[in-house]
Amino acid sequence: MFEDQTKKPFIKKLLNHKIKFWAAVAAALIILIAGGASLYVKSALEPVNKNSEKAVNVYIPKGSTISTIAAKLKKQDLIKNEKVFIAYVKFKHAEGFQAGNFQLSQSMGPAELIEKLTSTSHVPAFKIIIPEGRQLSEIADIIAGQTNYSNKDIMKKLDDKGFINQLKKKYPKLITDDVLNKNIKHPLEGYLYPATYPFYDPQTKLETIIEAMIKQTDKVAGKYQSQMKGKNMSVHKTLTLASLIEEEATEKADRHKISSVFHNRLGKKMPLQTDPTVLYALGKHKNRVVYKDLEAKSPYNTYTNTGLPPGPIANAGETSWEAALNPDKTEYVYFLAKKNGEVVFTKTLKEHNKAKSKYITNGQSE
Structure with missing residues (x-):
């Protein structure tokens, strides 16, 4: 058979039209799909709620x-x-x-x-602010207030011998056998440095929180290593004396003079007779110590025992550390605080009783 040659141009033309048609359809679909994809991506990159003010x-x-x-x-x-x-x-x-x-x-x-x-200035999940002159139980309350840990769990961890032995290995110059003295109430009392501690993980482990404070104390202690060695004072003794100065000092007090009184009394084998140690022995917060309190049977009572107490009675800031190691050269062995916060220093018991009668007993506040 022979093909009808007259039909070829028509078929060819028809095929060309079909190809052009479907090409146009495909192009249109591509444009529609691309446009749709573009709109989808654009929408996906918009804020979830541009009017939201909630953090x-x-x-x-x-x-x-x-x-x-x-x-x-x-x-x-x-x-x-x-x-x-x-x-x-x-x-x-x-x-x-x-x-x-x-x-x-x-x-x-x-x-x-x-x-x-990608910014390095992001906010912490929580902050723990430890002021100066705080006892371990108070610090536990502060930690508990910013975390999900209870005061009971925090104190248990702070007194845990296994945990303390881990710290001894990690900070051998700071945490020594001195903290395990049988007369000490809490081994880490005075060892949690007063500062602000930011934490970025809301699930930060309790051990990590405590260690951050220990690490800061170790850092400060490193600055005074040579002075402590020169004074023949261990870190534990320095922390203990600094805690007494911290607890006795007022805003108007000269810590170096207070330090001189303690050093002079230690040199004379006189009891330190500082009220904060009695309150620590009693485990109470009182505005005034009475004579009955002074009879408290405790190694921390510096009225009935000579020398330093077994350990710190609170934490201390660096100014108290520095004062503990650098007392003024005085002959003072007594001091008392007036109602306005000023501290009166005296050399003899007679002078002290006179000042006590003038500023305390008679209730004057000059």
Whole structure:
């Protein structure tokens, strides 16, 4: 058979029209799909709620990958799509993501989220502020107030011999056998340095919190190693004396003069007779110590025992450390605080009783 040659141009023309038609359809579909994808990506990169003013705390652990960060942000409803966020991070070549606690918001787009997450100025999950002159039980209350740990659990950990032995191995120059003296109430009393401690992990372990304070005490002790050696004073004795100065000092008090009184009394084998040790022995907070309190049977009672108490009675700031090691050269062996906070120093019992009668007994406050 022979083909009808007259039909070929028609078929060819028809095929060309079909090809052009389907090409146009395909092109249209591609444009529609691309446009749809573009709109989808654009939508996915918009803030979850641009009007939100609520702060959302997000903790990023160390070693987190972009994928785990994206998953966490999605879980806390801070981004719309994990994969789009990851793609955006890679497209922008963003790096340097930080570990820690961040305050983010649904009003933030990916660019602002990345800026926050790569910043080193993120906020801590919580802060623990330890003032000077605080006893261990008070510090336990402060820690408990900022964490989920109870005062009972904190005190148990602070008195745990296993934990203390771990600290001894890690900080051998600071934590010595002195803290295990049988007469000591709490081995780590006075060893938790007064300072502000930020923590970025909301689930920070109790051991880590305590050790941060021990580490700071060790750091301060390192500055005074040569002075302590020159004075033949151990870290424990220095901390103990510093705690007495801290507890006796007022804002207007000269700590170096108070230190001189304690040093002079120790040199003369006189009892230190400092009221804060009696209160520590009694385990009470009182505005005034009465004569009956002075009879408390305790190695911490410096009215009935000579020398330093077995250990610190509170923590002490660096000014008290420095004063403990650098007392003024005086002949004072007595001091008392007036009602306005000023401290009167005297050399003899007669002078002391006279000052006591003038400023305390008669209730004057000049």
